[in-house]
Amino acid sequence: MLEQMRAIAQQTNQAAVPAQFMFATVTALSPLTVQVDDRFYLSAPALIALASHTHEYAQGDTDVNTPLELGDSVAILRNLGGQSYLLLGRVRL
Secondary structure (H helix, E strand, O other): OHHHHHHHHHHHHHHOOOOEEEEEEEEEEOOEEEEEOOOEEEEOOOEEEOOOOOOOOOOOOOOOOOOOOOOOEEEEEEOHHHOOEEEEEEOOO
């Protein structure tokens, strides 16, 4: 009984977190699928990717517009309750 109460309390605390940053690895491109911390996989509709966009910079070359590739590390944001995740973009770890 005590273990059940602890589990319920932990789940309640996790659900109360408004958002959480996480890191994932791209494992498939069509449909876009990522693996989070070697624990679980996400794809649409749970994984929401932003539309492609462009930027102009005065100096230097960037990879902002380079499409994601297999093995890329990405940052994702888990929403309240953990039912959907917003893919923020590629990161260099």
